[in-house]
Amino acid sequence: MPEPASPFDDLAQQHEAAQLGMWAFLATEILFFGVLFTGYTVMRLLWPDAFVAGSRHTDLPLGAIETGVLLTSSFTAAWALQAVKRSRPREAGWLLLFTATMGVAFLGIHGAEYRHDYLSGVIPGIRYDEVGDNAPREALFFVLYYVTTGFHALHVLIGVVLLCILARLAFRGDFLPENHAPLEVGTLYWHLVDIVWIFVFPLYYQVGRA
């Protein structure tokens, strides 16, 4: 049985602390992204036409695939947790690796989207070829799009690293049915990454597109 870390009396207390710590961290994350979503709302109310024009540039099919990829990965992350609870750590390890692979796939598809954006010149401050009266306003849409998706992609990247570490721990047999706090905390984080995307996808790819 592993020993609790220094300030804790027992493992149960340590797990409680780890879980509460992650929930608290997720609350701060909501506020980080909250600024970007608020900025989006304000700018969209100011310039609805420019935002509609901007959202036609995002790639709906690719966005839909990314959504599918992330949702699948969240499912397998949750499955991995269940596998550990049912004493199947190797199964959990493979599921976590699969989840990480989905994360990498997401990043790859998103990178392709960025590349396409660069070639069509819709990255304000770097390469922006849009012209016309609405172009500066449309640029606001793209700024928020890149900051939001870029910040999200950073979270995916960190998540992939975490998932790989968790997979290693799972294969090593560190997770027991009654003792797997790092896994619980790590998957919680991965679900946040997923949930943020659930808001990004409709706002930037779907709303007002038709």
Place this chain on the structure above:
Amino acid sequence: MHRAESSYLTEGSTLASWLTTHDHKRIAILYAVAITFFFFLGGIAAALIRLELATPHGDLMSADTYNKTFTFHGVVMVWFFLIPSIPNTLGNFLLPLMIGARDVAFPRLNLFSWYLYLLGGLFTVTCLLLGGVDTGWTFYTPFSTLFSNTHVVLAVVGVFIVGFSSILTGLNFIVTIHTLRTEGMTWLRLPLFVWSMYGVSLVMMLATPVLAMTLSLLAIERLTGVGIFDPSLGGDPLLFQHFFWFYSHPAVYIMVLPSMGVVSELITASVRRKIFGYRFMVYSIIGIAVVGFLVWGHHMFVAGQSMYASIVFSILSFIIAVPSAIKVFNWTATLYKGDITFGAPMIYALGFVGLFMLGGLTGLFLAATALDVNLTDTYFVVAHFHYIMVGGAVMAYLGGIHFWWPKITGRLYSEGWARFAAILMFLGFNLTFFPQFLAGAEGMPRRYYRYPDEYALLNVLSSAGAVLLAASYLLPVGYLLWSMRFGERAGPDPWGAKGLEWETASPPPSHNFERPPVVTDGPYAYVHP
């Protein structure tokens, strides 16, 4: 060394043993050293400002240098002194002791936040050495993004990084209070200092991310020329102000909530009475932390926000005065029939109550929309927030440092010198800042390096006060350091104060308590009813 004398201070004396420590008490000391450095750095800037304003003509420095000086003063004092002051020093030291824990929940994270603080500080100092920044501590757009030719991005990165130190400390404290309370330490037996740490941690955790993200947008805008906050590109500079004050108004409560916690401990111990209305003190801490998030618009009455928004923000700002007033009344009521001793901590605490009250009441003037139109951007505002931040937060910080000094170092300081410094600070503070209320009411605008001759008398008084104030800050450095070597040994509880931190040795052993304490009674169990 005798076994009985081993303490957290004797666990290793090399620099490396300090820089890699996970002990919350040692990390508190690391913070104390770092914030003292920044306090005096910001203090030098303040001294230069008062020196410039001692004469009306702007003869010491150019307008540009003056702008950089007050910006540096603001940035350093707000983010590198006031916000971390009580939470990261006294909070780090006392929180685990007060709840009977061995450490905070995440000791390594705690050390990591100190390094983040240093890294943020490094950026800020680098920014100063390269020539500084002239936007004011508020970094208002579009000046900061389009027009300023100074090192805005460096300064912003420094604040961004130190923000994470704040967030992680808040998170650590919240988890610590939730999970590491010792047996019998129920929520309503927590000392008010712990409650104030809980309130302040909530605010640090939930407000700071907004600042971090907003400053990132500002930096992106400045570096790439895109325009979320640039009106000429369709952006909205008011949006920046909303985001900025969504953090920076709660930040005022980051400074003052811990002070309220400290003062509650100081007064009860000096009066030897239970705090009057414990539950209401708790509710008012939480009330201030929550309502503090809803009043930011009172910084923007003249910025062009809608009239209706201003009315709502005005009303909410009046409402937040209610829990603050409850606290002032309860401190005062605690004195009634108490066995009062006027040691240095009590002088600081009473000074806090008086100055906080003046600062709070003048805040109501500024919360009244019609009056604010006249007073905004004058020295009245400067005086108001210095009454809260310096008269309030610094007074409480120093009071707390004195009160817990014997616990931290195991030694007693010189009571005579300490009382003298406390009284000098109260007088010097009032002489510095009270004239600024008058100058502001007569219309003297803030942030100018020269002014019409009519304001000369008030400014000379203010600068003279600053000399006394500076002396009252330097004195404790002298006699406190002296006491570390030559002071009388304190014993576990030199004040006869109640609370778990006084039940262990001074200085405490590395693991705080010989065996985990069990709590059977509420806080402030003094003999007087």
